[in-house]
Amino acid sequence: MGKSASQTQTHESQLSNEKLVGLLGHPDFQLLDFGRKRSISMSSAMSLHIDDDTESENVSEAGDIGDRALHSARHSSSTCLSLDHAMEGGPAVILSADLHKISVVPPVREGVIFPIPIDPPKGPEDEKQEKQGLPMSLEYISCLVHLAVFGILGVFTRYLLEKLFGASVSGVTSNQTIVYPNLPSNMVGSFLMGWWGVVFKRDISQVSDILAVGLTTGYLGSVTTFSGWNQKMLDLSVxxxxxxxxxGFLVGLFLAAYSIIFGIETAKGFRWILKKLNISMNKEEPNTYCNWRFNNFRRHLAAMVVLLLVLGVLLGVSGSLLKKEFGSGSSGAQLWLACLVAPLGVWIRWFLARLNGRGLGSSGILRWFPFGTLIANVSAAGIMAGLSTAEKSVNSMRFDTIAMGIQLGFLGCLSTVSTFIAEFNAMRESNHPWRAYVYASTTMGVSFILGILIYDIPLWAKGLT
Incomplete structure (x- = not known):
């Protein structure tokens, strides 16, 4: 007698799982985690053709996705395989973000569409790691602490670079030219974004997802500032x-864009050297990072406690020095106040970043546009313009200290060039490069026009220019 339909289906399912186990042992197999379920079309050269909606979402999320990154990391915490190598003819396994389905992609002819859903095997070690991870509440606290500490360090770096290239030391930058005081920090932050936020971000995430957030959103986002850039252009226009x-806008965009490109290329070169030296990044050693990963409760808690202590020291020292120097109106007093208010700016920008890649409305139109970054940059530029107008009107040393401290710390950390330029670069390299220039023009145009209304026109009306 012939086999029943259920018996045939069971037999095919067993064969599929046997094929999966065989593929996991294949020397050329790779795992592709695209963060969400999606169909992949494979060409004969094994290149991936992702639909326009997927690409739009990807370019919008290139810089930051805020606290959504924590939810994604929870679903992929046990996956420690390198995703950096393009497929070279071997089979691949495609995982959805929730790890509920696996798609096996062998070498195929052009025109075949995947995925093929198969339930993934889950070992006791994976379940143990999931149980040992931080609870969601502690994970949020840990992330906020990382962002605060790295944000304050970013403010310090930006302040030092401004002094180093300013009139008091090297005299490269000036308030009266297109080479504005924050240009060096924007270039340095964009260059490092190419390293930590593009090429090596996945490697850093395999050690600690929260560390990756701290370095990119916290440190690099605070080293760079869009609001300071916009305000210096307003000072020229007024x-x-x-x-x-x-x-000044065009030169600033050009230099930041080429800084991240230079960072990406040099980081790729450094990665190539490491591979040639067989230093733990070779695809034949995919599990190396799992040995260093903060993948259990004790390690996460230890890191959080250490950074809490560091944050306490930074805030305590800053508060003490601010109290001592506040009456002098010195740049030091502005720096210490900036350190106290910097975390709030980083936190707000991080939460706003969750809007990136979501689009507008229930249908998610304009999904390619990073609305979270746009809101952070435009709002910071507008508030800075308002504080600058108030400075001109009040003309008080104490008020100047408060305003400059807020501008340097809170607004400098609320706005960002490194994330903005990472998104710009991703759009420029996408199938729709025109989007990069629409995005940049919208950000700079809206911020500048808003600044004219808030800063230029009131100063002209009062004759304070």
Whole structure:
């Protein structure tokens, strides 16, 4: 007698799982985690053709996705395989973000569509790691602490770079030229974003997802500042230097864009050297990072406690020095106040970043546009313009200290160039490069026009220019 339909289906399911086990042992197999369920079309050259909606979402999320990254990390915490190598003819396994389905992709002819859903095997070690991870509440606290500490360090770095390249030391930057004081920090932050936020971000995440957030969103986002850049262009425009202001935006965008490109290329070169030296990043050693990963409760808790102590020291020292120097109106007093208010700016930007890649409305239109980063940059630029107007009107040393401290710390950390330029670069390299220039023009245009309304026009009306 012939086999029943249920027996045939069971037999095919067993064969599929046997094929999966065989593929996991294949020397050329790779795992592709695309963060969500999606169908992949394979060409004969094994290149991936992702639909337009998927690409739009990816470019919008290139810089930051806020606290959504924590939820994604929870679903992929036990996966420690390298995702950096393009497929070279071997089979692949595609996992959805929730790890409920696996798709096996062998070498195929052009035109075949995947995935093929198969339930993944789950070992006792994976279940143990999941139980040992931080609870969601502690994970959020740990992330906020990381962001605060790295944000304060970012403010310190930006302040030091501004002094180093300013008139008091090297004299490279000036408030009266297109080479504005924050240009060096924006270039340095964009360069490092190419290293830590593009090429090596996955490697850092395999050690600690929260550390990756701290370095990119916390440190690099705070080293760079869009609001300071916009305000210096407003200072040029209020005095009638409109051409210089426009050129300043173009030069700033050009230098930041090429800084991240230079960072990406040098990081790729460094990775290639490490591979040639057989240093633990070779694809034949995919589990290396699992040995160093903060994948249990004790390690996460220890890291959080250490950074809490560091944060306490930073805030305590800053508060003590601010109390001592506040009356002097010195730049030091502004720095210490900036350190106290910097964490709030980083936290707000991090929460706003969850809007990136979501689009507008229930249908998610304009999903390619990073609305979270746009809101952070435009709002910070507008508030900074308002504080600058108030500074001109009040003309008080104490008020100047407070305003400059808020501008340097809170607004400098609320706005970012490193994330903005990472998104710009991803769009420029996508199938729709025009989106990069629409995004950049919208961010700079809206911020500049808002600044003219808040800063230029009131100063012209009062004759304070």
């Amino acid at each position: 005095n009638g230097h409109w051409v210089q202001a426009i050129v």
